[in-house]
Amino acid sequence: MANLATRWAPLRLHWRLFARSMAAGEYKTLLLALVIAIASLTAVGMLTERVQRLLLGQANQLQAADAVLVSDHAIAPTAAQLAQQYGLQTASTATFPSMVSFGEQTSLASVKAASASYPLRGQLALLPPAQNATLRSGEALIDARLQAVLGVKTGQTIQVGQLNLTVSGIIDREPDAAFDFSSLQARLLISEADLAASGLLGFGSRVKYRLMVAGEEAQLEQWQASMKPKLARGESLENVRESRPELKQSIDRAERFLRLAALLAGVLAAVAIVLAARRFALRHFDTVALLRTLGASQRKVRAILFSQLLLLAGFAAVLGGALAWLAQTLLVWLIADQLPAPLPAGTLWPWGWASLLGLVLLLGSAGPILLTLAKTPPLRVLRRDLSVNVHWVWQYGITILAMVGILLQIAQDIKLAAIVGGGIVLALASVALLSYGVLHLMQRYFKRGSPKIALRQMLRQPGLLLAQLAALTLGLCGLWLLTVVQNDLLAAWRAQVPANAPNHFAVNIQPEQQAQFSQLFVQAGLPQPKVQPMIRGRWVLHNQQSVKPDSYAEPRARRLSEREFNLSWGEEERADNQRVQGPPLNQQQPGWSVEAELAEQLGIRLGDVLTFDIAGMPVSAPVVNLRKVNWGSFRANFFVIGSEVMMREQPSSAISSFYLPKTQPQLIPDLVRAMPNITVIDVGQVLAQVESVISLASAALRLVFVMCVLAGLTVLLAALDTNEAERRREAALMRSLGASTRRIAQIWWLESLFLGAVAGLMAGLVAAIGAWYIAYSVFNLPWLINWALPLYSALAGMALTALTVGLRLLALARTTPMLMLQAD
Amino acid sequence: MIEVRNVYKHIDTGSQSLTILHDIDFSVPAGASLAIVGRSGSGKSSLLALLAGLDLPTQGDILLQGNALQALDEDGRAKVRGQLAGFVFQSFQLLPELNALENVMLPLELAGVADAEQRAAHWLERVGLAHRTDHLPRQLSGGEQQRVALARAFAPKPAVLFADEPTGSLDSATGAVIADLLFDLNREMGTTLVLVTHDETLAARCSHLLRLQAGQITEWLAADERTLLETAV
Structure with a gap:
């Protein structure tokens, strides 16, 4: 028993340190960043996955199946047998031109002989609509063209080859008409059972055979994979996207929109995690020094530190997953009316990916610091000025690698990832240059009073200033791209399909x-x-x-x-x-x-x-x-x-x-x-599908946007939180030295207005130009740069940072310098 | 128990090398108590850090119960500290997120002691804090925090206790109570005590005294001489 207790003792210690730190609120920013990251990526991922499935399902109605094997000769029965073995439904059609006659009248028609299970997706609509659209032997369905040319009515008999068939209905719409080139001719639909008796399939007939398949995605893929190597000459597997360029373009665009939103949510969440994780790691200096003094080896210290990270990631995964599930359930419920059909169920993959990404980012940004932290000299318990230096390559290199990996994973498109990544680098470089220039210029003119102190404080830690500016800029930029720009992009897309587009x-x-x-x-x-x-x-x-x-x-x-x-x-x-x-x-x-x-x-x-x-x-x-x-x-x-x-x-x-x-x-x-x-x-059906893709994508995006805004706000919070303790200590010191609250407030206001204005301006600029570039190169949409955005963005940035100063001032008014110094 | 042989400590200040400890040489037997006194900057805390293996001398040898500290690596010294040493600091050094009981349990758990909780509870009772086991450091007064630190230091039954200005952050009345508790527990446990202090009355309660000035020993009184001195007074 004692042995067992000894073995579990370290785990208990890890858990206790974690639980107590959580209860003490030590991990709140990091936990929040992680939960929001995982929740937003999961919700976006789940929703994207479900919407994509729905889009594909809707598109598949245009080919009356999920997958189609087309052939210029009769398809061997093994193909259908294989599909049935995989648990898939099958239907088959054979299409060929033939003369159809009614009394004296004759006309060339495209005859389609279909099995009873046709169509597998979508519906065969008849006129008037109430009629039952089943195909029975001895009966024929004809379209309005053939009806007009032959002058035949329902119930009368027509001749096709050696067959006499009763016209049982008029076809209003065939689901796969737009995919069938032979639909250029008038249509006659008969039962497959009558095909042999018709005597029409002689040598040299131009027949197009289709084996239609529908079912679960995984089984479909298996069937397609096993069919591919067996395809004979004249046989091909058809895909809805390849067959209709207009539909391909709109589905591709919808996917890019959703992916872009997910990408921005991912980047925002990643920035929040990186900021909070660094702070998490740096807070542990004193704990590590004490643990080392009390005899803990470096290995033990690392085990403790990393167990904290893993526990945190696990906890965030559970919370984030639950939040995402709730959010997307709510969102789907809210847009249920706008959907052409109920959304198919999602999988747990997006949650798994999001949790893994969260962990990678966490380990990437906090890991290197924690590894080095284990080397903290125990002497720090006596001399607080001692610390360890983490090499910058080690510290930032892994974070950057993790970020690049995440960009590529979410974007699944090097161009999109490069644009977003390049935009980030460009935004950061411009922010650094602009703020450096402005601050030095201001130093020349403000030589006394609060502005001077404010300037000195900002320039004292340029790294920290830059980190805050960077986070604020990215946070705001992400928000703009997702709100203003996304809306405009969607509007531009909608405008591409005019209200009375040819049908x-x-x-x-x-x-x-x-x-x-x-x-x-x-x-x-x-x-x-x-x-x-x-x-x-x-x-x-x-x-x-x-x-x-x-x-x-x-x-x-x-x-x-x-x-x-x-x-x-x-x-x-x-x-x-x-x-x-x-x-x-x-x-x-x-x-x-x-x-x-x-x-x-x-x-x-x-x-x-x-x-x-x-x-x-x-x-x-x-x-x-x-x-x-x-x-x-x-x-x-x-x-x-x-x-x-x-x-x-x-x-x-x-x-x-x-x-x-x-x-x-x-x-x-x-x-x-x-x-x-x-x-x-x-082509009204194809047009309707394209319109439904657009409206579905916009509805989904509006929902995704809620999660992204949450991620953006978390970044801003994390950015402003990075030096909160330091600010408190400064204020306490200044007040101990006799500075009035008014003076402190002045200094803070000036700092915050500067931060907000520079970050806001750059965020607005990058978002406006980025949107133009994305519209131009990713979506192929006409686009004008919104030059007012940088101005609004600067104002919004200032308002936001001013708000945090207001909150900080409230806290300052409530406490004494002594309490504030102790709290630190 | 503690042997210090010709120890020097230099530090580089960038442009020049500064000698902060100069030819320190003494030994303290097991169970004795050593007070290290001197002005601020005389090298007291630096010497304590060397004795506890928190830092390494530039030259010379330090043996802690036969373990040559400078021959060990960082983890080796941590192991020796975990097995032999307890610590009490001026700033208490309690982990703010753990409660009193958990702070005392910390070194026991790091050493893999099975009944850490019972032992920690017992030691909190010994220092008079049985009723405050689940309080966080910030909910305790300075004196109470230092009691928790004492319980944490004694709980693993260390052979040596290193105390750096243990009453330095406390008012004189509380300081006196903590000092009494420290010496009582020390006597009872037979621990070797190394105490860095400004306080001459506290130093006077130790069997050995070492006075530093500018990194050099200016006074050394061992137990016998102190007894003689006290008898003479």
Whole structure:
């Protein structure tokens, strides 16, 4: 028993020192910083994770599944069996063109034969909406176009191949219509069970097979991973992001927004921890000296010190986790109305990460000091002036490394991490230079009285002054980026998708039909839509070398290079098509203008010669410029645009994008009846998804912001707390020497106004410029620098520091110099 | 018990080397009490620090119960202190966040003593603070804090007790009570006492006296001579 008690004795001592220090309030700033850091990172992480899942889930509705295997031949049953083994749901479709007839009328339609479980995500909506949308053998669902062309009604029988099918409903919306290129034609949906009997799938039929899969993320990933190496030629796994550039852009932006918020919360929390941790470590000098005097070895002292840190981190992890859970539950409850669907459950990973980050920062910033602290000479119990010096590399190097690690971990994007990290370094360097310059200038002019004392006090410990300025600047800067700037960025993003963004595309408009097409709009009282030429071409040569899709490592690049391009000519520059490299096209000389992201993926540079096969004839020209396209504009956009001289005479049709209000549903059937060759594509669903991504991201950000503000305030608190004890002692000494409260107040006010003004000004400047840079380079959003921000920021900084001086003065009025000196 | 042989202590002040202790040579037997007296800056506290192994001499040897302190490393000296020495300081040096009982338990726990709590409670009772065990230092008067420090010093049953101006921060009445307690406990426990003090009356209660001036011994009275002296008076 005695042995056991002896073995546990050190642990009891560690725990007691921790518990007593906690009760005495010794660790309050550090604990607060840690709890807020862990809580904000966890809440932000959990919310981001849940919102991202929801976004992806919503986006997946556009492909009617979570993952899709597309193939140009029948898919082996093993793929579906494997998915089912992983516990995933499956559905399959086969799509091909075929003639459909009703009495005398015939029309080419895109036939989709689907299994009963189709769709796995989203819904098949029928007209009128109350109808049951199940696919039964012997029945067919048709869309409004086919209905208009054939003049068929529900309940009547149509012929497809050898099948006679009863029309059981009219399709209003197919979830995956926007992903299905064949939806350019009228649609006929039949049951998979009738496919064999139709006799339509003979040799040479152009059939696109899809195996759709849905289920848990982990199982999905496993299935995709095991499918990848087994993909045969003509088979590919499709991803919703790759298939719709406008959706990819908006989801990517939403993720970047959330990540940026998490990053700022992380940086703020880290600064608070670093400040408080240093103070924690330095407070332990006397304790260590006493422990050494009483016979504790360096190892034992280190064990005691680090046990304090670990206990503190553990305690903060529990508290922070609980707080985060509460916060995000509350937040989710508050935005429940704004969500398109309930948020999926989150995991504990963000909490684990946040706790680990907290521990790393704590060990990184306090660890080196504590390790050195164990070497405190025991003689310090007799001579308080003795201390140990921690080498600066050791002291700050590990902190900086920990910070960089955290930046990279949260940002998961070197560019974003570099911008935030660079912004921090720049802000700190400017603060140091500015304050140094201003203080020395002021010293020249103020040679007596309170200003002189205030200046002397600040210059006496330049390191401390800089640390406080730095923390204040970062705290304020983070707050501005998260509040003012974030709101403006969101507004700029929203403005990218105009209220009446085009929700329909019309393709295959023949040159002679353009006038009639426009006329129909005018008759309906709608603005004339813009019509652009569209020419189909296959990319065959790149710098005289034939294009080999297999030579691209990226699957997306491979697919892009394989597919037939929609080319155009004429207008290459407008608000949503900005030239980023190279001069404008000279319409009288051959030349291509290529979308910048595509060029990067396919390794196309300015000056490269591209050859397209257009209607059997090669058309060659050099790449003259690269364009950045805002896909969110929902106008007809082209990856490749040629100059007029080489495109004008090519066989072309036209494409148009237009906004059709819900109040004018008649226009589409009118268009189709008047010009049956024209195909109208409804992108309203994609547009709605993009809008829901934006509103979801903004709702989530508003909530994340609450946590970030808490983190920012903790930094400010920690910064102002760094020399609170010293200030108290100074005041007591000054009062013992006869200084009036008024004089002390004057000195403090001057100091605080200086600190607040310099830090506020720099924070405002860095936030304003940083926001511009982030908007420009990370989000691709148009942006104006808000020059009023530095001014407001300086005023806010002064108000904040003045508030702390007010509190300090209150404490001063309540105590005597004796008590204050003793308290120290 | 304590042997000091030709000890010198120099310190570098940057531009020059200052000798703060010069050729110190004496020994104190076990169970004796030594008062180190002298003016401020004479080197008293520096000598105490050397005797307790809190600092190292520049030259010479110090043996604490046969342990040559200068031959040990920092941890070795800490071990010797943990096994042999107790401390009482002018500024009490209690950990502010621990209560009286826990402050007394601290050296016992560091030494891995199993019944630290019972022993600490017993020693608090001995110094008359049984009723204040759960009070924090700031809730105790100066005299009470020094009693806690005495209990902490005696609880591990040290062979040597180092006391640096133990009554220096107290008023004379409280100081006298603390001094009585210190000498009583010291006698009872048979501890060797090394006491640094300004107070001549306190010094007079020790069996040995060492007077320092500018780092040199100017007076040394061992037990026999003191007895003779007192008899003569």
